Amino acid sequence: MVSFENTLSFAQKMDDADPLKNFRNQFHFPTFNDKPCCYLTGNSLGLQPKNTAKYITEELDAWAALGVEGHFMAKRPWYAYHENLTAYTAEIVGAKPIEVVVTHSLTTNIHLLMVSFYRPSGKRTKILCEAKAFPSDQYVLESQIKFHKLSLENLVEVHPREGEHLIRETDILAKIEELGEELALVMIGGVNYYTGQLFDMKKITEVGHSVGAIVGFDLAHAAGNINLKLHDWNIDFGAWCGYKYLNSSPGGVSGIFIHERHANKPELPRFAGWWGYNKESRFKMEPGFVPMPGAEGWQLSNAPIFGMAAHLAALELFHKAGMGQIGKKRDLLTAFLEFIIHDVSERNKEHCAFEIITPTDKRRRGSQLSILVHGKGKSLFDKLSAEGVLADWREPNVIRIAPVPLYNSFTDCYWFGQYLEKSIL
């Protein structure tokens, strides 16, 4: 364990020794008063890779030069563009290529997956989720339950205990056991967007399966952040967006995972479209849906090429850096930022109290730290913004920050501490 110091020279020394330090130059940084800002909100919107413009321009040029022929004649033919993303995606989430595809947007994908995997019948009707799930997920779950003409009592939330911020995993597991044969589906955010808590997906899946339930995860805050092993953990399905840790443009494309054991089940109910049709005979345009094996069989539409191009530019960087290195730096960088916050907090106790509600155990979190600010939270946040810190404020009193290993530096964390201290006083 490195012994940290809250000094600029220490932070610079850490940056010099960082094997990923050159990746920072591959991204555009927003500026503030003509200086790069202190960007700590890659968990909301990842920065733009410098190659993104090139990749999108190539497709604009292909469209201009080839028109419809671009589907087959572009350098990366559009009809198969999503295939360029599959191997990289599989690498990032720990999947086999047949288990993943990039398509649509996140909330759309969760709905499509639930059509297939939430099949209430008889006594088995309930969905278990975490309290304070991301709002879109809450609406998905509610509306899916209503779609099956069931009451909202079928949505069971596991809450943190009184006076606690995090959900105890043992409480989730106990609830799964308790619901037993009434439980149709466990659907949880792999990393909670508010607290940054990472759940033990392997264990939850194991226990969910032991009572006969299907287990899926929303991985919006996990993909590109956590070292996922979706195949080995045996989860049934998952989905994530491309624009948070994966840097693939605002509102960009989403990835889905469907475990191999569901790959060849054409009988699984699904909402179908022509892009999920077996590609060997797709263009014969015959009636009667025959799905592609694996995740590709859940595609509906031909791919939005510009969003896919932005995703490709970003995924190449992840492939070059490797999730192994990314994970190592993530833990070190997050621990350093945590140390800085504690140091500032210790020395300014009489003015302001901070509490980091994210787990301290690095196996239970990723990059994000959620800071509960007692007292003057919003005015502190506003002062930080006025110093050029881009972070995220959540009512009533939480500041979320995430030092992202691909482009944030130890020096960023140091400066955050300096601005934080200045903002307290």
Ligand SMILES: *Cc1c(COP(=O)(O)O)cnc(C)c1O
């Ligand atoms: C960001 C996020 C979303 C956003 O959904 P979109 O369909 O991409 O707008 C949904 N769920 C979670 C858990 C998120 O973190």
